[in-house]
Amino acid sequence: MSAWLDHLRALAGQKPVAMAPVAMISVLASEGSAPRGAGTRMLVTAETPFGTIGGGQLEFRAIEQARAILSQPAGAWRVQDYPLGPLLGQCCGGRVRLLVEHLDPARLGWLAHAAEGRVLVSALRPGTIERRVVADAAAPPLSARGDRPREGDVLAERIGQYRRPLYLFGAGHVGQAIARHATGLPLRLCWFDSRPLFETIEGVATVAEDAIEACLADAADDAAVVILTHDHGLDYRLVRAALARPALALVGVIGSQTKRARFLARLHREGVDGPTCARLTCPIGQPGIAGKEPDVIAIATLAQLLALPAPGEQVAPQIEPAMSCETRLIGSAGA
Numbered sequence: 001m002s003a004w005l006d007h008l009r010a011l012a013g014q015k016p017v018a019m020a021p022v023a024m025i026s027v028l029a030s031e032g033s034a035p036r037g038a039g040t041r042m043l044v045t046a047e048t049p050f051g052t053i054g055g056g057q058l059e060f061r062a063i064e065q066a067r068a069i070l071s072q073p074a075g076a077w078r079v080q081d082y083p084l085g086p087l088l089g090q091c092c093g094g095r096v097r098l099l100v101e102h103l104d105p106a107r108l109g110w111l112a113h114a115a116e117g118r119v120l121v122s123a124l125r126p127g128t129i130e131r132r133v134v135a136d137a138a139a140p141p142l143s144a145r146g147d148r149p150r151e152g153d154v155l156a157e158r159i160g161q162y163r164r165p166l167y168l169f170g171a172g173h174v175g176q177a178i179a180r181h182a183t184g185l186p187l188r189l190c191w192f193d194s195r196p197l198f199e200t201i202e203g204v205a206t207v208a209e210d211a212i213e214a215c216l217a218d219a220a221d222d223a224a225v226v227i228l229t230h231d232h233g234l235d236y237r238l239v240r241a242a243l244a245r246p247a248l249a250l251v252g253v254i255g256s257q258t259k260r261a262r263f264l265a266r267l268h269r270e271g272v273d274g275p276t277c278a279r280l281t282c283p284i285g286q287p288g289i290a291g292k293e294p295d296v297i298a299i300a301t302l303a304q305l306l307a308l309p310a311p312g313e314q315v316a317p318q319i320e321p322a323m324s325c326e327t328r329l330i331g332s333a334g335a
Helices: 003-012 056-069 109-113 173-181 209-218 232-244 257-269 294-306
Strands: 023-031 041-044 077-083 095-102 119-125 128-134 153-158 164-169 187-193 204-206 224-227 250-253 327-332
Touching: 003 041, 003 109, 023 056, 041 056, 056 077, 056 095, 109 128, 164 173, 164 209, 173 187, 173 294, 187 209, 209 232, 224 232, 224 294, 232 250, 232 257, 250 294
Parallel strands: 164 187, 164 224, 187 204, 224 250
Antiparallel strands: 023 041, 023 095, 077 095, 119 128, 119 153, 153 327
C-alpha cells in the first residue's frame, strides 16, 4: 500500500547523497470525486515516473510540474491546487491539492524509519522540507480549498492506507487463489492450515488441528475471517470460535445454502442466539458472481471483503463523497 517507499528506497540505494535528481508528488487533500485520496504519492525522475496519483490530465500536469522543479535546487517545493473539472476537463469534477518537491538527498534519514501505520511529519521550511517519522500524531484535516500550507507549517500523515486483517483458514486451491489475488489489495493476510503438506507455501502458518481455533484469539475486531478448510467439522469449529468472540467484520465459510442451514441448526441446538447466528456468511462471495472455479470464488470473496466498511466509516451511501484526507496540519513553526 506504500509502493512509493519501495521506489524511493530503490532510487536512494546505499548512498542517498549520490541519488539522481528525484521529484515527489504528494496528494495533500482531495475533495469530491477525485482519482486518489490524501497520502497518495508518486516519484518522477527526468526519464521515468514511478507509481501513480490516478492518471489522466491531473497526473500529466503533475509530472510536468515535477520535472520542472527538478531544475530548481534540491529541497525546492510548492503546493498546487487542481479543480479537476474547470482546469483539467476531467469529468470526475473534484479538487486535489498537491505538494510537488525536489527531494533533498541529504534529508532522507527519515526513510530508514518509515513504515505503514507510522506517521510522517513534514516541516515546510524555506527551500526545503524537514521530515521525521513518529509513532502517532493527531491534528485536524487539511482541506483541498482555502489557504494553502505555507512556510512554517508542519504536516502529519499516516503512512499507507488502512488494511483490514484477513484471517484465512485453508491453503487448498481456493485459499491459494485468494492469497494470490489479494496481493496489492488493502488487506493484511494471516493464513493458517493444519496440514503439514502446505508448510512450504510462503505465508502459510501450519498449526495443529486441535489448536487452530486459538489463532483467532489475537484477531482485532475489524478482522475478516474466511474459512475454507478440507473438513466440514473443522470449518464448524472455526465458525463456532469466531462467533463466540466479539463481533468481527465478517465471519464467512465456503459452502452451499445446505451447509449454511446445517451449521445454523447446530449452532441453535448449542444455544447460540439468533443475532449471533445472523453474523455467519455462507456461501462466501459477492452476490451475483457465479462460478465455482477457485479463481472466481477468490475474486468474488475479495470483492465482498473490499465492500466492507472501514472502521468508523458511514455505511449509508452518500450522494456527494466527503473530503478524503489523511494528511493533518499540526501547527506552525512559530506557534
